[in-house]
Every structure is written in C-alpha cells, then in structure tokens.
Amino acid sequence: MCPEVSLRDVAVGSTARVANVVGSDLTSMRLLEMGLTPGVNVKVVGAAFLGGPLELELRGYRLSIRRSEAARVTMAR
Amino acid sequence: MSYAAGIPVAERAITVVLLGNPNTGKSTLFSAMAGIPTRVGNYPGVTVEEKLGRMAYKGHSIQLIDLPGTYSLAPKSPDEQIAVNVLRGQMPGVPVPQCVVVVADATNLERNLYLTSQTLELGIPTVIALTLCDVADEKGIALDIQKLSQRLGCAVVRVVASRREGIDLLCEKILAATGVPQPRPAGLDASLTAETPTHSPAASEAIARYQWIENVLKGIVQRNPPAIRSLNDSIDAVLTHRVWGTLLFATTMLAMFSSIFWLATPLMDIISRGIDALAAGAEGLLPPGAIRSLVVNGVIAGVGGVVIFVPQIAMLFFFIAVLEGCGYLSRAAFLMDRLLVGVGLSGKSFIPLLSSFACAIPGIMAARTIENPRDRLLTILVAPLMSCSARLPVYLLLCGAFVPNVPVGIPWLRLPAVVLACMYAVGVVVAAAVAFVLKSTVFRGPPEPFVMELPGWRWPRWRVVLQRVWESVSSFLQNAGTLIVAVSIVVWALASYPNYPEAIDAEVKAQRQFLTDELASLDSTPADSMPAERRENAADIAEQLAFLDTKAGLAAAQRGAAQRQSFLGQGGRFIEPLVKPLGWDWRIGCAALASFPAREVVLGTLGVIYNLGEIDPGESEDASALVRRLRSATWDGTTRKVFTLPVALSLMVFFALCAQCASTLVVIGKETHSWVWPVVAFAYMTVLAWLGACATYQLGTWILS
Numbered sequence: 137m138c139p140e141v142s143l144r145d146v147a148v149g150s151t152a153r154v155a156n157v158v159g160s161d162l163t164s165m166r167l168l169e170m171g172l173t174p175g176v177n178v179k180v181v182g183a184a185f186l187g188g189p190l191e192l193e194l195r196g197y198r199l200s201i202r203r204s205e206a207a208r209v210t211m212a213r
Numbered sequence: 214m215s216y217a218a219g220i221p222v223a224e225r226a227i228t229v230v231l232l233g234n235p236n237t238g239k240s241t242l243f244s245a246m247a248g249i250p251t252r253v254g255n256y257p258g259v260t261v262e263e264k265l266g267r268m269a270y271k272g273h274s275i276q277l278i279d280l281p282g283t284y285s286l287a288p289k290s291p292d293e294q295i296a297v298n299v300l301r302g303q304m305p306g307v308p309v310p311q312c313v314v315v316v317a318d319a320t321n322l323e324r325n326l327y328l329t330s331q332t333l334e335l336g337i338p339t340v341i342a343l344t345l346c347d348v349a350d351e352k353g354i355a356l357d358i359q360k361l362s363q364r365l366g367c368a369v370v371r372v373v374a375s376r377r378e379g380i381d382l383l384c385e386k387i388l389a390a391t392g393v394p395q396p397r398p399a400g401l402d403a404s405l406t407a408e409t410p411t412h413s414p415a416a417s418e419a420i421a422r423y424q425w426i427e428n429v430l431k432g433i434v435q436r437n438p439p440a441i442r443s444l445n446d447s448i449d450a451v452l453t454h455r456v457w458g459t460l461l462f463a464t465t466m467l468a469m470f471s472s473i474f475w476l477a478t479p480l481m482d483i484i485s486r487g488i489d490a491l492a493a494g495a496e497g498l499l500p501p502g503a504i505r506s507l508v509v510n511g512v513i514a515g516v517g518g519v520v521i522f523v524p525q526i527a528m529l530f531f532f533i534a535v536l537e538g539c540g541y542l543s544r545a546a547f548l549m550d551r552l553l554v555g556v557g558l559s560g561k562s563f564i565p566l567l568s569s570f571a572c573a574i575p576g577i578m579a580a581r582t583i584e585n586p587r588d589r590l591l592t593i594l595v596a597p598l599m600s601c602s603a604r605l606p607v608y609l610l611l612c613g614a615f616v617p618n619v620p621v622g623i624p625w626l627r628l629p630a631v632v633l634a635c636m637y638a639v640g641v642v643v644a645a646a647v648a649f650v651l652k653s654t655v656f657r658g659p660p661e662p663f664v665m666e667l668p669g670w671r672w673p674r675w676r677v678v679l680q681r682v683w684e685s686v687s688s689f690l691q692n693a694g695t696l697i698v699a700v701s702i703v704v705w706a707l708a709s710y711p712n713y714p715e716a717i718d719a720e721v722k723a724q725r726q727f728l729t730d731e732l733a734s735l736d737s738t739p740a741d742s743m744p745a746e747r748r749e750n751a752a753d754i755a756e757q758l759a760f761l762d763t764k765a766g767l768a769a770a771q772r773g774a775a776q777r778q779s780f781l782g783q784g785g786r787f788i789e790p791l792v793k794p795l796g797w798d799w800r801i802g803c804a805a806l807a808s809f810p811a812r813e814v815v816l817g818t819l820g821v822i823y824n825l826g827e828i829d830p831g832e833s834e835d836a837s838a839l840v841r842r843l844r845s846a847t848w849d850g851t852t853r854k855v856f857t858l859p860v861a862l863s864l865m866v867f868f869a870l871c872a873q874c875a876s877t878l879v880v881i882g883k884e885t886h887s888w889v890w891p892v893v894a895f896a897y898m899t900v901l902a903w904l905g906a907c908a909t910y911q912l913g914t915w916i917l918s
Binding site for chain 2: 186
C-alpha cells in the first residue's frame with residue numbers, strides 16, 4: 137500500500153482532490169467549515185518563505201493555512 | 214404600523230443583529246447604517262467586543278448589534294460562543310434579536326453561505342446583505358439575486374456600503390421580515406440526514422452543508438472573464454511570486470514604517486511648534502502664578518501630548534486601510550506567520566508590532582485587525598516593548614554622552630551604535646520571551662488554527678480608506694485624549710505642589726553656600742598638587758556659581774528646588790532604596806517618576822532637577838549643557854559621580870522595557886475595554902524594567918571593576 141499523500145506534499149502550482157480531513161478537533165472542524173471537504177478540488181497557488189503557510193485556491197476563493205494544518209488533509213491519489 | 218406617541222424610542226426599537234464572516238465589509242455596513250456606535254464595550258467576562266448602534270428608518274427605530282466576524286455557528290472560540298448566545302437571545306442584557314442580517318461577500322458566496330445555512334436554521338427572520346458587489350462586478354461575477362432569494366427563503370439585498378447603495382432597501386426588507394417566522398431552508402434537512410458513514414460527524418455535516426450550497430448556487434453564479442483581467446492577473450502573479458512577492462512585501466513594509474517614522478515628523482514638529490506658541494501666548498495673557506502654571510504646564514502641555522500622536526495614527530491607519538482595501542493586509546500576515554508562530558503569535562501581529570517601533574499607540578490600535586481575541590490581547594500586551602521613537606532621544610543622549618566612542622573591530626561601527634542597536638534588540642527579545650511565556654501559561658489553550666482568507670488583488674475604495682483614518686483619529690481623540698490630558702494634569706500637580714517659597718529660597722541659599730564652600734576648599738589646595746579631575750570640578754563649580762548669579766540661573770535653581778520639594782520629589786526620595794540597586798540616585802528616580810506621562814519627558818525633567826531650568830533636549834546647545842551637568846552630578850554630600858557607564862546603561866535598559874507612557878496605558882485600556890490590562894501591562898513591564906536595569910548595572914559594575 138502506498139503512503140497517503142497530504143495537502144502539504146502537493147507541489148506548488150498543481151491541483152488535487154481532498155480525500156479526508158483527519159481529526160475532529162477545533163482545527164479540523166475549521167478546515168472543513170472553510171470548504172476543505174472531501175471531494176473538493178484544491179490548487180496550491182503558493183507558499184510563504186521559510187516554511188510559512190500555503191496559499192490555496194478552492195471553491196472560488198483563496199485560503200491560507202499553515203503547513204502543520206495542511207498535513208491533516210489527505211488527498212486522493 | 215404606527216406607534217402611539219409618547220412611547221420612548223428604546224421600547225419600540227427593533228433589535229437587529231449583524232452577522233458575517235471576517236472581512237466581508239460588515240463594519241463598513243454598520244457605519245453606513247448606524248454611523249458612530251452608541252456603545253462599544255466588552256461582553257461580560259470576555260474580551261470580545263460588543264458594538265451597538267442605533268438608526269431610524271421611516272419612523273422606526275432600529276437597534277443594531279454588530280457581532281464579531283465568525284465563520285461558523287458551531288461554537289469553538291469565545292467570539293463564536295458570543296455570537297450564538299446573542300442570536301439565541303441568551304445573552305444577559307442583550308434583547309432577543311428580531312431580525313438577523315447575514316453579511317455575505319458577493320465575491321465568495323459559496324463559503325459565505327456556510328454561515329448563512331446555520332443561521333437560517335435558527336428560525337430568526339433573516340435578511341442577507343450582499344456586500345462587495347462592486348468588487349464582484351469588477352471581477353466579472355454575476356449573481357441572480359432573485360433566484361438566490363427564492364431558494365434561500367429570505368430576502369437578499371445588494372449593498373455597496375461605502376456609497377450607501379442599497380441601505381434603504383435593506384431597511385425596508387428588515388422591517389418586512391420582522392415578525393414573520395423564518396422557514397427552514399429547503400433541502401438542507403435532507404442533505405444533513407443523508408448518510409455519509411465513511412466520515413466523522415463533523416466532516417459529514419460540512420459535506421452536507423456544502424452539498425446544499427452547491428445545489429442552491431447551481432445556475433445562480435456566473436463568472437465572466439473581467440475586462441481588466443490581464444492587469445489584475447499580472448499583479449496577482451507578482452504578489453504570489455516567491456522572489457518578487459517577498460521583495461515587494463519588504464519594500465511595502467519599509468515604506469509604511471519609514472512613513473510613520475519620518476514623514477510624520479514634520480507634521481509633529483508643526484504641532485509642537487503650535488503648542489509652544491499657544492503656551493507662550495497663554496503665558497503672556499495670564500499673570501504669573503498657579504493658574505498660569507496649570508494652563509501652560511498642565512492643560513496645554515497635556516493637550517499637546519495628545520495631538521502630537523495624531524499624524525502617526527492617521528498615517529498608519531491610512532496605510533492599513535489601503536493595504537486592507539487592496540487585499541494586501543492578509544498577505545502580510547500570510548508571509549510573516551512563520552516568524553511569529555514560534556513565540557505563540559500569528560502573522561496578523563506583524564503590522565501592529567512593526568508599527569510599534571514608531572509608536573505603540575497606533576500599533577496597539579492596529580491590533581484591531583486581529584480577529585482572534587487571545588492573539589489580539591497578547592499583541593497589545595507586548596507591543597509597548599518595541600522601542601518607539603520616544604525612546605530614541607533618551608538612547609541617543611545617553612549613548613553619546615556616556616558610552617565610549619571606540620571602534621569595535623568592524624569598520625564604520627563604533628560602540629555607541631552597537632549599544633543603540635542592543636537597546637532595540639532588548640525590546641524585541643523580551644517581547645518574544647513574554648509572548649512565549651504568556652502563551653504557555655495564562656493564555657494557554659488549544660492551538661488556534663491559522664485559517665485565513667486571502668482576498669485577491671483589488672483597488673482600494675478611497676471613501677473607505679478616508680473613513681478608516683477619520684474613525685481611528687477621532688476615536689483616539691475622543692476616547693483616549695481626555696484621559697491623557699487628565700493624567701498630565703495630575704502629574705503636573707504632583708510636580709508643582711506643595712510649593713513653599715521660603716523653603717525653596719532656603720534650599721537655593723544652602724546650595725549656593727555649598728558650592729561656595731566647595732570652591733573655597735578646592736581653591737585652598739595648591740593647584741599643582743591637585744589631580745586633573747578635581748581641577749575640572751573646580752571649574753565646573755565656578756561655572757554653576759556664575760550661572761546661579763544670573764536671572765535665568767536663579768529661576769532655574771528655584772524651579773529645581775520646587776520640583777525636589779514637590780510630592781514628586783518626595784516620591785523620588787521615597788523610592789530611593791528601590792532605585793539604588795540600579796545605580797541611580799534619588800534625582801534619577803524622581804525623573805523616572807515624572808516621565809510617567811511620556812518617556813521623552815525624562816530628559817527635560819533631568820534638566821529641571823539639575824537646575825538647568827526649562828531645556829529642550831532636541832536643541833544641541835541645551836543637550837550638551839544637560840550632558841555636561843549630568844557628567845558633573847555627584848551623589849548628595851559626596852564627590853562620587855552619579856552617571857557612570859553602568860548607570861547610563863541601566864537607565865537605557867529601564868527605559869527600553871518600562872511602561873512610562875500614560876498614553877499607551879490609556880489606549881490599552883480603551884482598546885481592551887478594561888482597566889485590568891493596562892494595570893497588568895504596567896506591572897509586568899515595570900518589574901521587567903527594574904530587573905533588567907538592576908542586572909545591567911550590577912553586571913556592568915562587576916565587569917568594569
């Protein structure tokens with residue numbers, strides 16, 4: 137079985153589809169509410185320097201989340 | 214509907230709640246509807262802002278409650294809990310809302326409808342205000358508002374709050390909706406109960422709501438490529454570029470910082486010259502005495518101390534409003550997050566903290582842009598530790614006078630410059646440590662997600678920008694200004710009373726006697742057996758005596774004596790045991806006390822207390838006179854010098870860390886709507902300043918001995 141890919145590993149400039157958001161705490165709930173639900177297409181538009189947050193495009197808007205938060209979002213292969 | 218005459222407005226007011234995601238223009242809509250809020254405070258027990266306003270429409274009085282910006286009604290944070298409580302009518306002291314206006318960003322309807330879907334379930338009459346419609350037009354986003362209204366089961370009104378478009382229609386719809394029960398949104402229940410067994414309950418709910426939203430929006434939103442797409446796209450490409458984006462960010466921040474640091478200076482000079490002229494005028498009109506002193510040194514100086522902040526506040530808020538208006542403010546937070554997350558803050562603290570290097574007051578006010586109450590409070594508490602421009606004259610004078618001007622091994626770099634840089638570093642390092650400690654103790658809690666919308670590039674709306682500037686300046690003048698003037702008057706009274714002319718004359722006489730005796734004893738020693746240092750002392754004493762014989766010199770000596778005998782002087786003597794470990798004599802302690810209204814006052818106070826009279830440390834002649842006098846100052850009754858290198862360093866470290874700025878404390882109180890936080894800030898900063906100064910003095914003395 138191949139290891140799961142998270143949103144953190146998606147290369148800048150490419151698009152992938154969300155498979156699941158791991159965890160049920162505050163952060164995971166917020167990610168879901170912001171529209172990162174299973175099945176949605178997300179484009180990684182950019183990343184801040186020095187390992188800063190990621191810039192995503194989904195549901196017609198741009199969202200910024202930290203890399204540690206992006207690690208909770210698993211992507212469909 | 215008509216109301217019987219004589220019923221007070223409050224009783225027949227309709228309570229309307231404004232709810233919406235952050236950055237949807239909710240505050241602009243509030244201002245467009247209600248103007249200046251009638252009440253701004255905190256909800257009991259939390260630092261979540263309560264903002265109330267009132268408006269009249271066609272004989273109806275509407276009470277508006279502006280809720281903090283929220284993404285969801287599933288309560289996870291204090292502000293969301295407040296929003297839920299207010300909407301359910303469970304907030305003590307807040308009337309049960311009769312209508313809720315959901316403010317939704319037309320450029321980003323899909324995500325904004327998430328909160329709408331939760332609101333519609335509450336059953337409260339709902340009206341949707343679509344904001345940023347002008348931006349949506351520019352971006353080529355077309356919406357079928359009528360169809361949207363039908364599918365949601367509530368009125369949808371297009372508003373452009375900055376131009377007051379759609380406000381009347383919104384009020385009309387609010388009045389029409391009030392009293393009519395809100396039907397449950399069609400199809401939502403079916404979506405929510407549909408089984409999605411593979412996901413957690415939270416995920417299932419989010420999936421179901423977005424499913425419903427997708428159905429609602431089907432065929433309603435049309436995205437046409439906008440006419441000026443190419444320009445906006447290329448701006449966007451630069452903004453998100455790894456190299457150019459970073460470079461542009463650095464340039465923008467540098468421009469913003471230098472403008473509040475340097476561009477505000479000429480305006481501040483004009484203001485201080487105007488205040489001086491006013492003081493001189495009042496001095497000419499009023500007879501000498503207590504009233505003149507109160508007007509000139511209490512009231513006019515106090516008002517001047519308030520107005521002087523206006524240029525910096527206006528400039529910073531101009532920049533913030535422009536950055537916010539074009540969507541760049543969130544980008545700054547995005548880029549700087551990595552740097553601040555390590556100490557427990559987030560990228561949103563960057564601009565408030567950067568601005569605090571110019572002045573903590575606009576910096577603390579800029580913390581309004583941080584939605585998370587905990588992060589906002591933490592930022593407000595550490596912002597005054599950034600070395601502001603008021604500390605610079607203190608550093609410059611002491612570095613120039615007491616730090617040996619020797620090279621440090623790097624070309625062009627000399628020790629005073631290194632010490633100056635260290636003072637700035639001390640503030641930053643201590644702020645980082647304080648933030649880290651507070652975040653892991655008092656402000657401990659689950660990690661706050663940094664989930665933030667990044668609006669694309671758009672042109673700022675100038676009306677909104679000017680309104681922001683005006684609001685920030687007027688709120689500072691109205692709320693903080695009066696209190697700052699009051700504090701200045703209290704400190705003036707403490708430094709002017711008690712005032713007994715006989716005692717003052719006696720002290721001046723005793724001083725003259727002391728100087729004469731000292732000179733005589735020095736003169737009696739044969740000149741060749743006298744060390745160079747004592748010869749210098751003799752020359753200095755002769756100079757002081759000569760100055761005392763002039764009219765100005767006598768007046769200065771009397772002022773000095775009056776201040777030493779005042780409550781403030783007594784306070785200085787009283788705290789002497791406390792400041793001795795810092796290497797200070799009671800005069801320095803006294804000057805530190807007197808600088809409570811503002812740090813830069815310390816130099817002027819030192820001038821008065823060392824009998825130089827009213828001096829302006831900005832004038833090079835005055836400053837060098839002050840330096841000479843400070844250098845020659847000795848401990849009472851001895852020839853031991855007060856100002857040595859360790860004392861100068863300890864004084865600088867103290868001023869780097871202390872909270873000797875009444876205006877900052879007042880603004881902290883006004884921004885947090887609580888008197889607890891300024892007290893906390895003052896207490897922790899004073900303790901740190903004392904510890905830092907003590908360590909500096911003791912270590913410095915130990916190393917140099």
